[in-house]
Amino acid sequence: MRRLCGGRAGASDHLRDSTHGARTSPRPHDVNAPHPGTLPTPHAPPEKLVRARLLRRMFVMGPPTVFTALAAALFMAGVFFWITREAGPLVWGGVTAALLMLRLVFMRWNARLYPDPEFALQQPDGAWRFMAPLAAYMSMWAFGPWALMPPGTETPERILILLLGQFSVLMGAVPVISTWRAMVPVVTIPLALGVATRFAWMGGPVGWFTCAVGVIFGASMARFALSQHQVLRRALIDQIEKELLSEQLMRQSIELQRLNQERSRFFASASHDLRQPVHALALFSRALQRDLQDHPARAVADRVVQATDAVSGLLNAMLDISKIDAGTVVPRPAEIAIDQLFLRLAHLFESRASEAGIALRFHTGPEVLSTDSELVLRVLANFVDNAIKYSARGILISARARGPKVRLAVWDTGRGIAVDHLELVFDEFYQVDNPHRDVTRGLGIGLAIARRLARLVGGEVGVRSRLGCGSVFWLDLPRHAPLPTPAPEAPPPAAAPAADHAPPRVLLLDDEAPVGEAIRLWLAPYCARIEITQSVAAARQHVMGSPDGFDAFIIDFRLADEQNGIEATAELRQLAGRNVPTILVTGDTDPARVRAAYASGLEVMFKPVQPELLLQTLRELIARNATRSE
Secondary structure: OOEEOOEEOOOOOOOOOOOOOEOOOOOHHHOOOOOOOOOOOOOOOOHHHHHHHHHHHHHHHHHHHHHHHHHHHHHHHHHHHHHHOOOHHHHHHHHHHHHHHHHHHHHHHHHHHOOOOOOOOOOOOOOHHHHHHHHHHHHHHHHHHHHHOOOOOOOHHHHHHHHHHHHHHHHHHHHHHOOOOOHHHHHHHHHHHHHHHHHHHHOHHHHHHHHHHHHHHHHHHHHHHHHHHHHHHHHHHHHHHHHHHHHHHHHHHHHHHHHHHHHHHHHHHHHHHHHHHHHHHHHHHHHHHHHOOOOOOHHHHHHHHHHHHHHHHHHHHHHHHHHHHOOOOOOOOEEEEHHHHHHHHHHHHHHHHHHOOOEEEEEOOOOEEEEOHHHHHHHHHHHHHHHHHHOOOEEEEEEEEEOOEEEEEEEOOOOOOOHHHHOOOOOOOOOEOOOOOOHHHOOOOHHHHHHHHHHHOOOEEEEEEEOOOEEEEEEEEEOOOOOOOOOOOOOOOOOOOOOOOOOOEEEEEOOOHHHHHHHHHHHHHHOOEEEEEOOHHHHHHHHHOOOOOOOEEEEEOOOOOOOOHHHHHHHHHHHHOOOOOEEEEEOOOOHHHHHHHHHOOOEEEEOOOOHHHHHHHHHHHHHHHHHHHO
């Protein structure tokens, strides 16, 4: 393969799209959008929210600890009663158990005030309902060493059991008290104070040593609980920040979806409203061209038709995207040789390339693909069309095997595309070097259509380019893709009989008066009778008042009545007593409406309809219906 501009042919490529080039104005969906790759930064969670989460966690962890504390208190009271055989431990155990039950009552009260799931994660206030009974309960542990081991009854065994019990309760309380900072002194001070005072009263080396151990251990547990509180708090803040970020992203996602839906509705409505007058203009201009045969003004009529066809072509390009997105374009794979594809490309573009002084060269091989040749041809035709627009010398169209794929590439010798545009040229409405949005250079959706079509046939499109040298656009397809079983298709319609039929009687239903008048003006010379109606009621009257009936209906999809064109067709056919051949004409490009139109089973045509195609379709429908009736 020859080298282009000092580099390997194809090291650069250009196809910018049916409208080449990229626009400099922002795309509609880019307005006010955050810079790619950035995420919104949520504000720090308010202290009130953190406090509410911690408070709720404290109440959630409270009930299980009540039963654990009850078991510990009863065990301590039972052990010392067994050792001393005195009533003091039992009294202490009974009061402690009562205070624990009071704590449980307050927790149940709080649960009724702040029920799940409304307050599953947080509650606004009510800390006193936890702290007040807790303080009363912990006061019993401050008196515990005195009640369980009265002065004068100290023995090494009793001292050991008492310390183990007191310290175990303190250690077990750390996970709970770390949730709420104010709980730390409420729990640690009574436990440590009870041990310290009791053994300070005992005196002596053992007493003072044990007193010091109690104070140090209490202080250590308090410090550890506070550090755990900070860790828990930091983790909770991180969790809340993530939740806020997730919520913010969700809101932005919903807003973007809403804006995208609004944009789609806007474009669909704008497209429909724009297609209406263009549809009428196409019919008026073609009728004018037909009626001005051998008239000096015929040249002007030709120019009007040419301009109208150009606008229609741009609108139909947007319609192609809607059809693909609606899923109404279905690939029909079949085996085809690559050289046959290239031969069709040559027939399509050789004349135009020759007029532009550009040589088309092909490099192919004996590869056979299992794909939809029509869709592949449209992709390659888009590439070649752009290449002819921007090439200075020649164009190379090549096919080369690349592992499990075949790359079909179009190399041009244009001025190339800057690197910052390469990732955008396949986006809708993106054009390079067309800042003024010159519509004669297209809308910038040709490559967007090409990418969608490539995905339909299981392929991928790509581009490389070098400024001043040219560009290469390619389509990668599977080399040995299995040929799927084709979907069952309806038998092809029978060919119209050779005999001429009488001019048809046609009923038109369209709520736009200019469109109706344009269709009447165009079809009148070819029809025996054509009735123009703007409402379902008027159409209904014509059907019921016409003894000879109508040979065909032409009905707009979107009507001013409550019924749409599909529903109106069903009613008019029922009144006529037969399935009158019907053309459903629509200017909608919304994918949902496009799917609905095709699902109706009617012959669908999109505005602006080419007048000759409308007449041809009308004749074919009537002829097929006549053939079935015979």
